[in-house]
Every structure is written in structure tokens, then in C-alpha cells.
Amino acid sequence: MLEKIKKLATAYGDEVVAFRREFHMHPERSWEEVETSKKVVEVLKGLGCTIVKTGFGGTESGVVAEMKGGKPGKCVALRADIDALPLQEENKVPYASQTPCVMHACGHDAHTAILLGAVKILAEIRDELPGTVRFIFQPAEECGLRSGAKVMLDEGALDGVDSIGGLHVWSLAPTGTALYRSGPVMAAADAWYLTIKGKGGHGSAPENSIDPTITAANLVLNLQAIVGREVSARETAVVSTGVVKAGETVFNIIPDSVTMNGTVRTFKKEVQDTIEAAIRRVIAGLCAAGRCEFELDYRRNLPATVNDHEVTMTAKAVCEYVLGADKVKETELIMGSEDFSYFEQKVPGTFFFLGTGNPEKETNNPHHHPRFDLDEDALPAGSAMLAGFAWARLTGEVRG
Numbered sequence: 001m002l003e004k005i006k007k008l009a010t011a012y013g014d015e016v017v018a019f020r021r022e023f024h025m026h027p028e029r030s031w032e033e034v035e036t037s038k039k040v041v042e043v044l045k046g047l048g049c050t051i052v053k054t055g056f057g058g059t060e061s062g063v064v065a066e067m068k069g070g071k072p073g074k075c076v077a078l079r080a081d082i083d084a085l086p087l088q089e090e091n092k093v094p095y096a097s098q099t100p101c102v103m104h105a106c107g108h109d110a111h112t113a114i115l116l117g118a119v120k121i122l123a124e125i126r127d128e129l130p131g132t133v134r135f136i137f138q139p140a141e142e143c144g145l146r147s148g149a150k151v152m153l154d155e156g157a158l159d160g161v162d163s164i165g166g167l168h169v170w171s172l173a174p175t176g177t178a179l180y181r182s183g184p185v186m187a188a189a190d191a192w193y194l195t196i197k198g199k200g201g202h203g204s205a206p207e208n209s210i211d212p213t214i215t216a217a218n219l220v221l222n223l224q225a226i227v228g229r230e231v232s233a234r235e236t237a238v239v240s241t242g243v244v245k246a247g248e249t250v251f252n253i254i255p256d257s258v259t260m261n262g263t264v265r266t267f268k269k270e271v272q273d274t275i276e277a278a279i280r281r282v283i284a285g286l287c288a289a290g291r292c293e294f295e296l297d298y299r300r301n302l303p304a305t306v307n308d309h310e311v312t313m314t315a316k317a318v319c320e321y322v323l324g325a326d327k328v329k330e331t332e333l334i335m336g337s338e339d340f341s342y343f344e345q346k347v348p349g350t351f352f353f354l355g356t357g358n359p360e361k362e363t364n365n366p367h368h369h370p371r372f373d374l375d376e377d378a379l380p381a382g383s384a385m386l387a388g389f390a391w392a393r394l395t396g397e398v399r400g
Contacts, residue, residue, distance in 0.1 A: 001125065001397065002321050002388050008121045009322075009384035015120070016379045019043075019113035021095035027084030027102045027109070030140035030148070033061040036082050036112065040137050041065075043116050047123045049135065057151040061139035064157050067122055069129025069394070076393040077134040077157075077164040078386050079343065080115035081108045081141035081148070090370040105372040107169035107356070110379060112137060114167065114354075117383030122390060131394040134161055141339050144191070144301045149339035153346055163311050164349035165389045166340045167382055171364055173355030175375040178319040178385070179331035180352045182312040186305035187238075187265035188272055189337035192279060193297040194219075194260045196287060203252035213246050215290035216258040220244065222286060223262070226278045231271055236333055238265040239275060265335045267304045276300075305341040308348035315350045317398035318388040322381050336367075354382045 028036050040063045041051060049065040056062040062082075089096050089103040097103045104110075115135060122133055136157055140148030158164065173179055196216055201209030220241050227237050241262040247255035264279070266272040276298055287294045319328045331353060340351045356374035357364035363375045392398045 001128070001391055002318065002399065004125065005121055005388050005391065006322060006384050008124055009117065009380040009387070012117050012120050012383065013380035016113045016117035016383055017376045019116050020110050020376065020379060023109035023112050024095050024104050025098050027097050027099055027104045029086060029102055030083040030143040031057065031059050031061055031146070033082045033139045037061055037063050037137065040082070040112065040116070044119060044135065047119055049119065052134070053155070056139060056148065056155055059139070062148065062152060063137040064152070065135045067119065067126060067133045067135070069131050070127035071130040073131025073394050074162040075132040075134055075160050076390050077136055077161045078115055078118060078390055079136040079138055079164060079166040079340065080111035081138045082112050083108055083140055083142055083148070085142055085368060087368070087370055091373055093373065103370065105369060106142070106367045107374055108141065110169045110356070110374055110382070111167065114379055114382035115386060117379070118386035118390070121383060121387040125391070129391070129394060133390045145299060147302065147339040147342060149342040153342050158343060158346045161347050163393050164343050164347055165311070165315060165386065165393070166343070166349070166351045167386055168338070168351065168353050169356045169374050169378070169382070170353040171357045171367060171372065171374060173353060173357055175355055175358045175378045176323060177327045177329065177355035178323055178352060179329055179355070180312055180316045180319065180350070181331045182307055182309040184267040184304050184306050184333065185331065185351060186334045186336055186338045186341070187267055188300070188304040189302045190264040190272065190276065191299045191301055192262050192264070194283065195295045196258045196260070197293040198256060200256040201254050203254055206254060209254045210291045211254050212258040212290070212292050213255065215286050215292050216244060216246065216260060218286050218290070219260070219283065222282050223279065226275055226282065230274060230278050235271050236267055237271055237275060238335055239279070265337070267333065272300070302337045302339050303341045303345065305338045305351055306344055307350045308344070311348045311393070312350040314392050314398060315352050315389050318392050319352065319385055321399065322384045322388060354378055354385065
């Protein structure tokens with residue numbers, strides 16, 4: 001059956017590319033994916049799917065649908081995220097974004113198109129499917145604390161599901177390859193927002209002020225010692241300061257306050273706990289030493305993405321069948337984050353990657369770049385992988 005799935009994916013390749021270009025030209029930001037959701041529903045209904053629910057989190061964004069096979073069995077879910085980023089596209093291509101300052105710069109347009117291609121494939125073999133495939137078109141992956149995955153989970157998107165698979169296009173891997181990993185694969189993403197409060201004054205008389213910039217400068221350096229001296233070298237963690245803002249434009253004024261923002265990336269909860277406690281301690285100590293007050297808002301935005309071993313081995317075997325065993329590799333740990341992690345906290349799942357990087361086509365720019373694009377030749381393989389994964393999870397068959 002996997003051979004038939006591969007052939008169907010090739011046959012539907014042009015349609016999948018057309019889907020992707022349509023979504024790319026009309027991107028919608030997180031929780032605003034109304035027209036995208038309507039288009040998805042239109043295609044799914046035309047393929048005989050049952051629409052389980054549309055609109056999540058009090059919006060009109062997001063779709064959950066099902067396809068029941070001709071035989072009884074388990075339920076496997078396939079997920080694609082559908083939101084775009086607040087970014088002005090710089091690509092000069094016929095399918096460039098037509099919406100100012102909104103762009104599919106992470107490949108979610110391709111994810112949506114690839115999953116629709118998988119639905120078309122599964123519709124062709126529906127009578128032979130032993131069980132149910134649930135299709136999750138998720139809004140707001142790029143939304144941090146208001147994660148679309150968490151909202152969908154809270155509203156029952158995975159009720160009755162036995163396992164789940166998700167695919168991400170990956171411009172850092174060559175077209176024609178796939179990446180997988182069992183266990184932790186993408187990091188938990190924490191964010192911290194800090195205001196250090198001092199006492200402003202004239203730059204010529206610092207003794208009459210309480211200078212928050214000195215405390216901020218010390219903090220930037222001291223935060224780096226947390227990973228180096230409080231986290232085991234056998235663990236993986238990152239603490240970064242992304243924003244430091246002090247004063248306006250006047251050179252001889254000591255500001256009243258400094259604002260700082262940063263992120264923490266970890267893979268284990270105990271490491272996450274250690275780093276948060278250390279950050280709080282270091283901030284309190286340095287502010288006390290500098291006679292400053294502070295306000296800290298520490299947020300655990302997304303948990304780590306942790307792949308189930310058995311489900312991941314299913315995905316690996318399918319990817320090897322579709323692309324060839326030599327084209328499927330184990331990925332290194334990825335410090336970026338993904339709210340697919342919430343789904344995997346509910347049911348066993350796997351999140352794997354489809355290479356779309358091709359320097360000759362200039363599709364190897366990093367994700368979230370204004371010239372991000374992808375090699376559309378990879379899209380049929382993506383549809384075959386998702387459809388093949390669903391078939392394999394329901395039947396146990398991963399060869400032929």
C-alpha cells in the first residue's frame with residue numbers, strides 16, 4: 001500500500017503546489033486564519049470528510065475533521081499549523097504574499113498543503129483503512145502563551161485519538177531528505193521580562209543617582225554563568241538576553257529604569273526549574289547590590305517536544321520507504337520550540353522534518369527570514385509521509 005501512496009502523492013503533486021501557493025499569497029496571522037480555515041473546510045468536504053469542529057478559542061480559526069475507513073480500528077491524528085508571521089516578504093516570486101507585513105516565513109502554508117494532499121491520498125484508499133484518521137489544522141502556532149495547540153487540546157481536538165504525527169518543512173536540510181528523533185527533539189521555550197528601577201539624574205553627577213544600567217550590564221554577564229556553572233555539562237540549555245533598553249537619546253542623563261527581555265531553552269523540567277530559580281536569585285542579588293528595585297515576569301511559554309519512541313520508529317520507517325534509507329537521518333537537538341509538544345503530552349506522537357533546502361533555488365534561507373521559501377519539489381514526499389504514517393499506525397504495515 002505504501003507504494004500506491006507514493007504514486008498517488010506524485011499524481012497529486014501539482015495540486016499540492018497550487019494549494020501551497022494560494023495559502024502563501026493570502027497569509028493570515030495567528031488567530032486570524034479565517035479564510036484559510038474556510039478553504040480547508042471546502043477541500044475537506046469535497047473529499048467526503050466529516051467536519052468535527054471549526055473555530056477554536058472563540059475565533060473562526062482552526063479546523064478538525066475526520067475520515068472513517070471502511071473497517072473498524074484505532075484513530076490516528078495528523079496535524080498541520082496554518083498561521084503566518086508579521087513579516088514583510090522580500091521574495092520576488094509570482095506567489096509572493098499579497099498582504100502587507102504578513103508572510104508565511106516558516107512553511108505553515110506548505111504544512112497545510114501537504115496535509116490536504118495526504119487527505120486526497122487517504123480518500124483514494126479509504127475503503128481499505130482500518131480505523132479513523134483525524135485531521136487537525138491548527139491556528140496560532142506562533143503565538144507563545146496563547147498556543148493554538150493548547151486551546152485545541154482543551155476543546156477536545158484529540159479526544160479519542162490513539163497517536164498523532166506532525167511534519168515540519170526544514171530549509172536547513174536538503175530537498176529529498178527527512179530528519180527524525182526519538183525522545184526530546186525541540187526545546188521548551190521560557191521568556192523573561194524584567195524592569196530594573198533606579199533613580200535617574202545627570203550623567204555628570206552619578207553619585208546623586210542610582211544607576212540601573214550598571215546592574216543591567218552586570219546581569220547580562222552574570223546570567224551566562226548559570227548554564228556554565230549551575231547546569232551539568234551533560235545537559236543542553238541556553239539563556240539569552242534579547243532586549244536591553246535604557247534611556248532615550250540624551251547622552252548625559254542617567255535613566256530611571258532599564259527594561260530587559262530574554263529567553264531560556266531547555267529539554268528537561270529539572271533543568272528548567274534550576275535555571276528559573278537561578279535567574280530569580282541572580283536578579284534579586286544584583287539589584288540589591290546595585291540599590292535597585294525590580295519587577296520580573298517569568299513565563300514558561302511552551303514545553304519541550306518529546307517524541308514517543310514507537311511512534312517515531314513508525315515515521316522513520318515510512319520516511320525511509322518514501323525517500324530511501326540513506327536519505328533519512330537522526331536530527332540533532334533543536335533549540336527552537338513547537339507547540340506540537342502539547343499534543344504529545346496527551347497522546348503518543350512524533351514530530352519529524354522534511355528537507356526543503358536547495359541553494360540553487362535559494363530555498364535555504366533560515367525560517368522566519370523575509371526571503372524564506374521552499375523547494376516545492378519536496379511537497380509530494382511530505383504528503384506521502386503523512387498518509388503513509390496514518391496507514392502504518394492503523395495497520396502496522398511499514399513496507400510495501
